[in-house]
Amino acid sequence: MAAMSLAMGSGLRASAQIYNPIPLPPSNEITDTLSDADIPTGFGGYARDYTVYLENGDQVAIDLISNEFDTLVTLLHPNGTTVSENDDGPDGTTNSLLFARMTESGVYTVRVRSYAGQGSGEFFLKVARLRPI
Numbered sequence: 001m002a003a004m005s006l007a008m009g010s011g012l013r014a015s016a017q018i019y020n021p022i023p024l025p026p027s028n029e030i031t032d033t034l035s036d037a038d039i040p041t042g043f044g045g046y047a048r049d050y051t052v053y054l055e056n057g058d059q060v061a062i063d064l065i066s067n068e069f070d071t072l073v074t075l076l077h078p079n080g081t082t083v084s085e086n087d088d089g090p091d092g093t094t095n096s097l098l099f100a101r102m103t104e105s106g107v108y109t110v111r112v113r114s115y116a117g118q119g120s121g122e123f124f125l126k127v128a129r130l131r132p133i
Contacts, residue, residue, distance in 0.1 A: 021049035021109055029126035034112060045117025052127050055105045059130040062098040062110060068121025069114040070094035078106035087115055
């Protein structure tokens with residue numbers, strides 16, 4: 001029994017992962033790779049999370065581009081609820097373009113994943129604050 005508990009305990013430690021979203025660099029853009037080492041979504045596929053500080057009143061455009069998979073981008077409020085989500089942008093490709101206006105200041109999460117959990121690979125993510133001209 002003790003050997004079984006030890007074996008089960010070791011397996012749990014080995015499979016436990018700590019959730020650790022990646023802060024976007026000061027440029028608010030990054031080229032990275034979505035893989036099976038990322039967060040399982042629970043309905044197929046994986047997600048990679050990035051954090052960015054946004055202020056009340058900010059209007060943002062979030063671009064997610066990949067030549068390797070059909071992208072899906074989600075913006076999560078600091079409390080974890082979905083602010084907005086986009087699958088395909090207006091350019092007729094499978095890249096994603098999301099627009100949102102913040103109603104609260106805080107650290108938001110930008111979630112990168114593939115549509116319907118199908119695919120992985122390299123992507124480019126950019127969060128741009130839109131300013132009036």
